[in-house]
Amino acid sequence: GAVVSQHPSWVICKSGTSVKIECRSLDFQATTMFWYRQFPKQSLMLMATSNEGSKATYEQGVEKDKFLINHASLTLSTLTVTSAHPEDSSFYICSASNPGQGIPDTQYFGPGTRLTVL
């Protein structure tokens, strides 16, 4: 149980285009989902926290207009990188949690999406 999937696992796009990344909790309802970014050989940096049905809370320094997050249902959150540029190339990882799932408040991580912007 407690599986989180991401789609796509890998995407290459041209500079200026927008890319949508999906994060799904497959066998549980996730009241909260988190989006992280990981640069090569670096740690995970929290970008934003999204709660189902409400606006995401962005970490300092993360542009909310550039990284649009939608958590429309208890099993799906999307991250849209708008007008992507090469510096947005990174590994994006989502996690999901639900107090009633497994160990309380544990975050279950997706496999990540590698974005390469040409």
Next chain:
Amino acid sequence: AQRVTQPEKLLSVFKGAPVELKCNYSYSGSPELFWYVQYSRQRLQLLLRHISRESIKGFTADLNKGETSFHLKKPFAQEEDSAMYYCALRVAGNMLTFGGGTRLMVKP
């Protein structure tokens, strides 16, 4: 602001040797600490959390509030322990702050 520090980016040991992956934190509130592990080509997964005081795959970690540390230990390393290990601190709203990670390599 909270901070998690893992001073070693790489730790290389021989099979059967003891392992200690260091983690130090700074946080003004009551800390809740975790160790996450990422095996090659796999997703990040929870290894253990301090409030459970459990041993998972032979690993233990004790929270030392005086030294603000949460070091991960295993008495006898196995080759399958080779992975990236991340120490994480949970703050308000279930948010996790991660350390920089330590790559553990266990040589045969």
